[in-house]
Amino acid sequence: MRHLFASLDKEKSMTLKDDLTRVLFVGLLVVLTGCSNTEVSGQTDMAIEAGVSEVSSNAITAISFYVQLASNGQLVSPEASSFENMVTRFNEAHPEIRVSLEQSVTQRPSILEATRRYDCFVHYQDELKSRHANDLLSLSPLFEAESSVFQEDHASIHLADYRLEGELYGLPAVSRPTLMAYNADLLAQRGLELPSMDWTFEDFLELSLAAASLDDADRSYGIAHGDDLLFTNGRNVGWVRMSTYPPSAYFDGPQTQVHLNWLKLMQDQGVLLNYHSDNYKYVQQEITNGRVAFWEVLAGDPSLYYFDPEQELPFEVGVVPMPLVPDPERTATRNFLDRGYFISRHSEAPQACWEWIRFLSGQPDVFIGLPVRRSVQESQAWQALYGDGTAQAYLQAFAQRQPEHNLAPVIWPLNELRAQAIEDALNGGDVAQILADAQEKADIYLACIGDLYIPELADQVVEQRVQVCAEQINVSFGVDLVAQLVFQEYAKAGT
Structure with missing residues (x-):
């Protein structure tokens, strides 16, 4: 069985209405896709209560995740250790999901190649083309099932960069103006x-x-x-x-x-x-x-x-x-060198990928550069990474984009x-x-x-x-x- 919503969103307190909306949506997604996640050992029945799935300890949904790292003048990216730390934190907090990380500075698979190799991944926005719609999962249902707080945390002008024919195929992650x-x-x-x-x-x-x-x-x-x-x-x-x-x-x-x-x-x-x-x-x-x-x-x-x-x-x-x-x-x-999160249409674990992406999107120290979510931009944790003056310069440069x-x-x-x-x-x-x-x-x-x-x-x-x-x-x-x-x-x- 598919394992859904293993923990409450740590970024906000969700209302019961929001929880039920997400649960009903995911149930519909399971029926429509007919897919089952890869399980490392055994299977278990799933009980959903207020948006939280209770799973037995021997059922683990495995997902493969790739990130194209920012190089920053070095052949070893400072983002590498950040992602390794995030994987450890997420896996510990979500024992029902196991993220397997692959990352690189110089080896860069295309978006199409990434959809065939990984469940979900980070890639450059400017390479998103209409031909990728057949291999990328539309994130519109997942995004729209989230609370209004989460949705409004992403400016429409930035979401538009990841839309094809009105469908959302990527979630904005970071920008480097x-x-x-x-x-x-x-x-x-x-x-x-x-x-x-x-x-x-x-x-x-x-x-x-x-x-x-x-x-x-x-x-x-x-x-x-x-x-x-x-x-x-x-x-x-x-x-x-x-x-x-x-x-x-x-x-x-x-x-x-x-x-x-x-x-x-x-x-x-x-x-x-x-x-x-x-x-x-x-x-x-x-x-x-x-x-x-x-x-x-x-x-x-x-x-x-x-x-x-x-x-x-x-x-x-x-x-x-x-x-x-x-x-x-x-x-x-x-340029802005924008990168976003994507989920492969071929993945058997799209919901686990979404939970992982949601977790990453709320962290201030995953990427170098400017996080796209408003609440993260405004957080003291992110601004402290660069200092008030530099952080303000990043925000103002980001606002100047055309x-x-x-x-x-x-x-x-x-x-x-x-x-x-x-x-x-x-x-x-x-x-x-x-x-x-x-x-x-x-x-x-x-x-x-x-x-x-x-x-x-x-x-x-x-x-x-x-x-x-x-x-x-x-x-x-x-x-x-x-x-x-x-x-x-x-x-x-x-x-």
């Missing part, structure tokens, strides 16, 4: 005020210009930056127009030429230290030696991406949200063209010629995309068309942000 780290000692040395939580792009430029120095005896940079999104959105530069379909590219317009020449000037004046795969070690050296005022980090990173987390920082470092840009529809935050544009699957090859054009210009190329070449490729790509209309097509069809069209302009397909970060971790480790 991009923030701006700053060298407080260098800013003080230059007689500058520290950035505030609500600073603007103009504030950022003013501080970066004032912090930079070309003096060999006192050299410093304003910002180490490897992506133009901050400057593009801060200066409201229009590379691509997405208000109509198909989108339009304006790579060789006068605005983009002015922008690239401005970036070159910022580099020449020492304001911008542009980093890429070939100069990572140099950038790391300049930052750790205290010669860079600003650089980007991900929430929860104790190494601030460039430092040894086991050693004391050589100078005072603070973090603030990315600066506010003029257009409220834009954001200077590049919904992903529905044309995002089509736009990424154009973003690759933009990034390559900027790199070529900063390496000394002719700006006008670089942009003319980029515009020609953009036109070829958009002509290939044609009248592809995303809302009416499966994401796999869109991906295939985008891949074919991207190959026509020699843009590689499928190098996602997570893969890039894993590559960078190996580079840091010297492997």
